[in-house]
Structure formats: C-alpha cells, structure tokens
Amino acid sequence: MSDITLESMSEQYFDVLKELGNIGAGNATTALAQMLQCKVDMKVPQVKLLEFNQIGDTMGGEEQIMAGIYLCVEGDITGSIMFLLEKESARHLVSKLMGMEMTEDDFSEIELSALKEIGNIITGAYLNSLSTITNLKIYPSVPDLTIDMAGAILSVPAIEFGTLGDKILLIQTQFTDDYELDGYFILVPDLESYAKILKALGLG
C-alpha cells in the first residue's frame, strides 16, 4: 500500500494533474462542440486543492443549485469521477441540444435524460484522454444524475476524499459558446490508483 496523501503531493504531481485536466477538458470541449454542433471555447482549467470548507464557496455557495453527474471507474484504476454544472448552465446546454428553449423551471424526464447524456459524453471524453496518456484501462459505469445544492452533491466526492485527508482536488473549466459555462471535474481515484497514474506517467 502506497503512503501518498493529498497533502504530500509534489508540485510536479500537481503540474501533471493540471496538464491531465487541461487535455481532458480539451477533449470534453471538442465532444461538447460536436454534440451541440457549434464552436465551443475553453479557458485553461484551474486545478485546486481545497479544504472541505472552501469547496462550496468556489461554486457560489453551498446552496447554489447544481447538476451533478457521477460515475464510477473501474479497470486499471478504480474510483469515481464527478462533473458539476450550475443549473442555469445545464438548462442552457439542454435547450441547445434539444433545439428548443426549456419552458419549465424543472427538468422533464427527457431533459434529464439529455443532461445525463451530456454528462456522459463530457466525462467520457475526459476519461478517454486520461486513459490514452497513461495507457491504463479505464472503464466508466453508467452515470447517475442529481440536481440539488452544491454542498449536498459535493458531500459525495468529499466523503471519498475524506478517507484520504482533509482536502479535495477540483478541476475547474470554463466553456464558452455564446454563454459562459463553469464546469467542474472532480476525479477521485483511490490511493493505489494515484500511485498507478504516477507510475504510468513515469513519475512514480
């Protein structure tokens, strides 16, 4: 068993994660553009190691309503990945994908299903690039979606990180088509998987 903790990670490892985040989010952006059939730009993602107390603030408060898409990862590495999006951004993407404005405040079954698909494609593109770079097999599970307060959704990855330490690793990506969307990736590999990713990149 490896003795890595999030606190003890080196600068170098952060740079690697940042780069992985960058490439992954880049792929996700391309996938999003193809799906929406329009141009989507992306800013350089920010990788942050945050205290549990700070994560809500980063997303506009713990009570900010977000859409969270969560799936498990199996294969050479195990863990989970979450993609979060503000509810308004989610509405925007769903409207765009379905080719009509959402009229109701709440998502209908079919709109939820469209949103799940968006999450699936974005996280899939992200995991694909991680898999390609590291040459590790990564199989995602079927995603699940919830729309709720940011704090409540984030409690799920926070608890997983909570078994490792007191911080959470967040990759924030800003997508722009005609509207600025803040998307957040949270990748939670288990401890052994961290070591495997490092080793695969020649840093272990």
Add this chain to the structure above:
Amino acid sequence: MSEIIKVGMADLKVCKSPDGITTLGLGSCVGIAIRDPITKIGGLAHVMLPDSTAIRQNNNIYKFADTGIVELVRLMELEGAKRARMVAKIAGGAQMFAFQNKTDLVRVGDRNVEASKKALKTLGIPILAEDTGENFGRTVIFYPETGDYVIRAVGKAERTI
C-alpha cells in the same frame, strides 16, 4: 442582535441563545444538533464519516461521527452546559446518487446516521427528532432558544422538527 453561526463541512461550533447555528447543503453528511434547554447552550456538528478508527487519516476529529460528537459535547460542557440535560436532533445522511460504488463507502449516509445515534446513545443523550435518509440535500438551522431545528430542501416546503 442575534446572529446565525455557520458550520462548514467536517466542522462543529457551539453557540448560545439568542444566536442560532446553521450548516448548508448537507448531503450524505449528518448534522447533529445538541441543546441544553436550561442554559440554552447549543451546538451543531457536521460529520462526514462514521468511524474514526476505520481510517488512518483520522487527525481531524471533527470529521467523524464518533469523535466529533464527543468533542461537541465536551466543548458545550466547557461553556457550562450539563450533559444530563442535553437532548439531540439529527438531520442528513442522504444517498445523493442511486448507485454508489462498491467500496466500503456504500450507504455512507445511512452509516453516518447509525454512527451518530450510537455515539449519542453512548453519551446518554436522547434523540428527540430526526429527518434523515432519502436522496436530497438539506440546509439546517438550529435555535438553542427553542430547540427548533429548521430543515430546508430544494423544491420542498421548509419544515421544523
């Protein structure tokens, strides 16, 4: 003027009437509110995991139901609250996603609730009310003056337990 004190994730605070105490967006975590009705000293702990002995990275005692609740009671006693008079209400412990992965984190919400009840029982503190489980997030506000524990959730009517 009374104020509302905020408790973060893996955090706990003690307050005295007329002040209130809140924690925002509880998911699988549990918010344990304890009150001494005579001194009107109250406390709120926002715990993330059930058991500090199951994990090596356990120096943050606020994070766990077993150690967090004991610490909250200790801090309340320092302020002058008496344990024999203390009563508790708990909320949270939802399962936010229909599936969870296959690790021991399965049903962590339920396990947080169970561990909180166990810790309170060991300390001899009765639980007067609870709003736990299901699949939605909760914001809670606790008023040591009355013992009211107000629960808000997205798309649901506010309720007080």
